[in-house]
Structure formats: structure tokens, C-alpha cells
Amino acid sequence: MSSPPVVLSIAGTDSGGAAGTAADLTTFAALGVHGACVITAVTAQHTLGVDAVHAVPIGVVEAQLEAVLGDLPVAAVKTGMLGSAEVVRQVARRCAGIPLVVDPVLVATSGAVLGGREVREAYLRDLIPAATVITPNVDEAAALLDRPGVDSRQAPDLAKELAGHGCAALVTGGPQWRPGEVIESCTDWLATPDGEVQCFDHPAVRTSNDHGTGCTFSAALAALLAHGHSLTDAAESAAHHTTTQLIAGSAWRLGRGRGPIAHTTNRGNDERP
Ligand SMILES: Nc1ncnc2c1ncn2[C@@H]1O[C@H](COP(=O)(O)OP(=O)(O)OP(=O)(O)O)[C@@H](O)[C@H]1O
Ligand SMILES: Cc1ncc(COP(=O)(O)O)c(N)n1
Numbered sequence: 001m002s003s004p005p006v007v008l009s010i011a012g013t014d015s016g017g018a019a020g021t022a023a024d025l026t027t028f029a030a031l032g033v034h035g036a037c038v039i040t041a042v043t044a045q046h047t048l049g050v051d052a053v054h055a056v057p058i059g060v061v062e063a064q065l066e067a068v069l070g071d072l073p074v075a076a077v078k079t080g081m082l083g084s085a086e087v088v089r090q091v092a093r094r095c096a097g098i099p100l101v102v103d104p105v106l107v108a109t110s111g112a113v114l115g116g117r118e119v120r121e122a123y124l125r126d127l128i129p130a131a132t133v134i135t136p137n138v139d140e141a142a143a144l145l146d147r148p149g150v151d152s153r154q155a156p157d158l159a160k161e162l163a164g165h166g167c168a169a170l171v172t173g174g175p176q177w178r179p180g181e182v183i184e185s186c187t188d189w190l191a192t193p194d195g196e197v198q199c200f201d202h203p204a205v206r207t208s209n210d211h212g213t214g215c216t217f218s219a220a221l222a223a224l225l226a227h228g229h230s231l232t233d234a235a236e237s238a239a240h241h242t243t244t245q246l247i248a249g250s251a252w253r254l255g256r257g258r259g260p261i262a263h264t265t266n267r268g269n270d271e272r273p
Pocket of ligand 2: 011012013014019020021043045080081105107108110210211212213214215
């Protein structure tokens with residue numbers, strides 16, 4: 001039996017089990033790759049927000065990177081919450097040359113800030129040029145490019161401008177539900193450094209259990225790239241995987257806030273093994 005591809009998640013933990021390494025490793029397992037992980041931060045987090053963040057010391061992040069990259073045949077890397085400009089630069093140095101999916105985690109679904117101005121600048125200067133693809137939502141793309149006040153209509157332009165910094169940019173279009181509003185579909189925009197722009201449309205899932213959606217999407221993208229899919233195919237299949245998981249968890253009642261996306265199973269409470 002052949003060995004699975006290895007994908008490395010470099011991310012923070014979420015004690016509520018929705019986002020960060022919880023989403024990454026379970027998504028890797030669901031998509032048939034072996035997941036390794038480097039922890040950058042420990043968060044005390046639940047469905048209502050982030051209560052505390054403890055950054056892992058830079059030397060310990062380095063030791064984890066060395067342990068994984070010195071031994072395992074890593075086929076792709078996915079980064080989530082990196083937390084400091086120093087870690088962003090360290091990851092850029094250590095992961096250059098490996099297919100690299102960068103989810104620039106700057107703000108949590110709950111609104112908590114997980115990366116400030118110095119982190120944004122380090123992404124743009126150091127990590128984006130080393131990445132294969134970056135997967136911001138519209139707000140994260142606007143923050144990276146310092147374009148306050150833009151909205152989803154500018155998503156293709158934001159993707160194009162980010163791609164000008166040296167890697168493909170996939171600006172995701174998770175819906176912003178307002179009371180009474182009907183949103184039929186979500187659109188993700190993929191721009192490549194050669195100037196090409198593609199769009200991917202899929203039906204919108206009406207759910208408030210969406211904590212961890214962006215992590216799940218970018219982890220799926222990395223797993224599919226590690227399996228050898230082209231970027232276009234991986235973008236389409238990662239969105240399909242994500243909407244399937246959103247549907248699977250849409251009726252769950254876990255926590256008092258934005259509940260977790262389902263990670264690996266569509267088995268509900270009434271379908272226990
Ligand atoms: N309610 C939804 N229905 C269908 N697809 C969705 C929904 N929410 C997000 N998606 C899809 O999930 C993927 C991730 O997008 P999203 O824009 O939510 O990322 P994100 O904002 O970075 O997520 P997060 O806030 O969890 O980090 C994209 O393919 C997007 O279109
Ligand atoms: C450790 C960690 N990593 C990433 C996110 C972003 O995910 P979301 O936007 O769904 O809150 C998070 N909340 N926590």
C-alpha cells in the first residue's frame with residue numbers, strides 16, 4: 001500500500017475545536033493526506049469569541065519546523081494563524097520551494113484581531129512572494145492591501161492586485177447574511193500572477209455554524225494540491241468540500257455563538273455508529 005502525501009499545517013489551536021489546527025488536521029484526514037502540525041499560538045476560544053492568546057516562543061516554533069521538515073516528505077504546507085511578523089518571516093524562509101497555501105488569518109469570525117499591522121506587512125513583503133496561493137476573504141484582502149471601505153464587488157480587483165505581489169490569490173466570498181436577506185450563491189475569485197482571473201460560483205448554505213470555514217477551505221486546498229490537482233481543480237473541489245461540511249453541520253446546536261463547521265462526517269446526533 002502506498003503512503004499518503006504529507007501536508008503540514010502551521011497554525012494556532014482553537015480550544016473549541018472549530019478553527020485552526022482542529023479544522024486543518026481533521027480536513028486533512030477527511031481528504032486522505034497525513035497531517036503534521038506546527039503550533040504557533042494557543043488560544044482560549046469558543047463559539048462566542050477568543051478569551052486569550054498565548055504565542056508559542058519563536059525557538060519552539062523553529063524546533064517544530066525542524067522536526068517535521070527534517071524528517072517527513074512534506075508535499076504541501078498550509079499556514080493559518082501565525083500571530084507575529086517574526087513567525088511570518090521564519091515560515092517564509094523555511095517553506096520556500098514547497099507548495100504553500102497561505103490563509104492570512106487576521107480576524108476571527110467573532111471579530112477578534114489575530115494579526116496586526118506588522119503581521120500584515122510581513123505577509124506582503126516576505127510570505128506572499130514565497131507562496132503558491134493566498135486565500136483571504138474580502139476583508140483580509142482589503143486589510144493586506146490597506147484598502148479600507150471596499151466590498152465584495154471589488155473582490156476580482158483585490159485578487160488581481162494581490163497576485164501582482166507574486167503568488168496566486170484566491171479571494172473567497174463567504175456570504176455576509178443580513179436579517180431577511182436571501183443570498184443564493186457565493187463567488188470565489190482566483191487571480192494568477194500572469195494576470196488571468198477566474199471565478200467559481202457555488203450555492204450559499206444558510207447556517208450560523210461557520211466557525212472554521214476559512215481554515216477548512218484552505219486546508220482542503222493544500223490537501224488537494226498535495227494529491228496533484230491543478231490550482232483551478234483544487235479551488236473548485238475545496239469549495240465543494242467546504243459547502244458539503246457546512247450543510248452537514250447546519251442543524252447542529254453546539255455552543256451559544258457561531259458553531260463549528262462539521263469537519264469529517266455528516267453523521268448527526270441521531271445517526272451514531
Ligand atoms: N455559507 C456558505 N455557503 C457556501 N459556501 C460558503 C459559505 N461560507 C463560506 N463559504 C465558502 O467557504 C470558503 C471559505 O470562504 P470564507 O470567505 O468564509 O472564508 P473566511 O472568511 O476566511 O472564513 P473564516 O471567517 O472562517 O476564516 C469559500 O469557498 C466560500 O465561498
Ligand atoms: C486558532 C485560530 N485560527 C484561525 C481562526 C480563524 O477562523 P474563523 O475565522 O473561522 O474564526 C481562529 N478563529 N482561530
